[in-house]
Amino acid sequence: MNxxxxxxxxxxxxxxxxxxxxxxxNKLDLAKEISFLENKLEDKRKEIYSNLTPWQRVEIxxxxxxxxxxxxxxxxxxDFVEFFGDRVxxxxxxxxxxxxxxxxxxxxxxxxxxxxxxxxxIERNFGxxxxxxxxxxxxxxxxxxxxxxxxxxxxxxKGAYPGKAAEERxxxxxxxxxxVEMAGLKxxxxxxxxxxGGSGGALALGVCNRLLMLENATYSxxxxxxxxxxLFKDASLKEIAAESLKITANDLKELGVADSxxxxxYGGAHHDKAFVFKSLDETLNDNLTELxxxxxxxxxxxxxxxxxSIGKYEEQS
Numbered sequence: 001m002n003x004x005x006x007x008x009x010x011x012x013x014x015x016x017x018x019x020x021x022x023x024x025x026n027k028l029d030l031a032k033e034i035s036f037l038e039n040k041l042e043d044k045r046k047e048i049y050s051n052l053t054p055w056q057r058v059e060i061x062x063x064x065x066x067x068x069x070x071x072x073x074x075x076x077x078x079d080f081v082e083f084f085g086d087r088v089x090x091x092x093x094x095x096x097x098x099x100x101x102x103x104x105x106x107x108x109x110x111x112x113x114x115x116x117x118x119x120x121x122i123e124r125n126f127g128x129x130x131x132x133x134x135x136x137x138x139x140x141x142x143x144x145x146x147x148x149x150x151x152x153x154x155x156x157x158k159g160a161y162p163g164k165a166a167e168e169r170x171x172x173x174x175x176x177x178x179x180v181e182m183a184g185l186k187x188x189x190x191x192x193x194x195x196x197g198g199s200g201g202a203l204a205l206g207v208c209n210r211l212l213m214l215e216n217a218t219y220s221x222x223x224x225x226x227x228x229x230x231l232f233k234d235a236s237l238k239e240i241a242a243e244s245l246k247i248t249a250n251d252l253k254e255l256g257v258a259d260s261x262x263x264x265x266y267g268g269a270h271h272d273k274a275f276v277f278k279s280l281d282e283t284l285n286d287n288l289t290e291l292x293x294x295x296x297x298x299x300x301x302x303x304x305x306x307x308x309s310i311g312k313y314e315e316q317s
Contacts, residue, residue, distance in 0.1 A: 002063070005048060005056050006267075012041040049266040052216075054242040054251075058224060060216040061196045064121075065270040067277075069096060069111030069154040072194065075277040076284070077102050077109060083140060085132075089169060092133030094125045094161070097140045099149065103285065105292075108144035110137045110205060111154030114195070128161040131174035134204045138178050141185060150188040150288060153205040158223065160201030175204045182207035186299055188291035190284065193217040193249075193258075194269075209303050210287045211257065213249035214276065215264040219257065220247035256310050260287070 016037050023030040052060075060066070073080050077100035084091040097110035112129065115121030137153075144151045160171055182189060191208040197219035206219075213219065224242035225235045232241070252258040262280050265272040294302060 003056065003059050005052075008044055009041065009048065012037060012044060016041065045266055053239065054218075054245070054248050055224060055239040057216045057248050058196070058218050058242055060268040061218045063268060063270060064114075064116070066195050067269055067273045068116060069113045069156060069194070071273065072154055072192075072277065072280070073100065073109055073111070075273075076281055077107070080109065084136075086135035086139060088132065088135055090130075090132045092125075092130050092136060093123055094127050094129040094157070095133030095137055097137055102150075102152070102288070105150065105288070106147075107150045107152055108140050109152050109154075110140055111194075112157040112201075112205070114156055125161055127157045128159060129157065129201060129204075130161050130163075130166045131169045131171045134160070134174040134178050137205060138174075138181055141178075141182065145185050145187055148187060150190070150292070151185065152284070152288075153189070153191040153208065155191055155193045155197045155202045155205050155219075156195035157198055157201045158196055159198035160204065172200075175200045178204040179207055183303060184300060185303075186296035188288060188294075188299060189303070190287055190291070192262075192280065192284070193219050198223060207303070207307075209291055209299060209306065210259045212260045212262060212280070212283055212287070213252065213258045214262045214269055214280070215249055216268050217249055218247040219249075219252055220245050256312075 016034060019030055019034055019037065022028070023034070080098055080100040082096060082098040086092070094112060094114075095110065096113045097108065100107055100109050112127045113124050114127030115124045141151055160166070160175060162171075189208040190210045190212065191206045193202070193211070193213040195214075195217055197206070197217065199221055202219065222230075222245075224238040224245060224247075227241040227245055228237040229235045246252070246255065249258055249261045253261050260283050262276065262283055265275050269276040291299065291302075
């Protein structure tokens with residue numbers, strides 16, 4: 001536990017440890033008292049995690065111990081072979097991709113890769129891709145389209161890298177190119193938001209037939225801090241902005257942006273990664289099986305209709 005809203009849980013855990021230590025030291029039977037506190041801890045845990053605010057979910061989505069793209073690839077796919085480079089400038093380590101098999105079906109897997117510690121984060125630019133990363137992703141997508149392989153994308157980024165070098169090499173153009181090309185791919189495309197899905201950097205891997213989201217993942221045009229700075233001229237009002245933006249998985253499912261929400265254990269995916277891998281595996285398999293029944297033209301039309309239906313409204317006289 002590492003979040004402020006988990007403080008009541010930490011306090012109860014400390015009380016249990018102190019009571020266990022006291023009982024052991026003094027050779028007392030305090031099992032009844034300890035059991036009472038453990039039940040109280042479980043009730044408090046359910047209360048807190050069942051009523052998370054949008055900002056609290058943002059905190060969980062950003063947590064460094066959440067499973068990364070590499071961990072999902074290792075858990076869900078067989079025979080993964082990573083490919084490197086965009087054939088234009090460099091290999092961007094903020095985006096990884098390659099070919100693998102999923103339950104015997106050849107697939108192409110692509111995803112943002114943030115670091116697992118400070119050193120790794122620096123090497124991978126905190127999961128914020130340069131245009132080279134998006135061009136690498138597009139190269140792999142076109143290859144998948146050519147060889148009729150379904151495409152699985154993992155989204156986990158604060159956004160595309162906004163630095164001078166990225167802009168000089170065509171950051172906006174590379175993202176726009178991905179959006180155009182992904183819209184016309186004639187193979188199934190499933191995108192999964194596993195952490196933070198920020199702005200165009202996330203959308204560059206997000207034009208898909210099915211968008212899946214982990215329960216505590218977020219997907220937004222701008223960060224809550226950025227929105228608060230623009231709307232309220234005060235980044236400290238990020239919690240209000242997070243509420244207004246409707247960026248949580250459940251909000252986006254209700255709005256028709258996300259197609260499925262993957263259940264996480266209490267406290268977030270980092271508490272039980274095996275549980276999350278299993279839950280995602282089941283949903284991914286169901287969606288891929290459904291999409292593989294469609295023809296190439298039907299897949300393109302399905303993708304088109306998905307985005308045309310977002311934001312629909314009816315006028316009432």
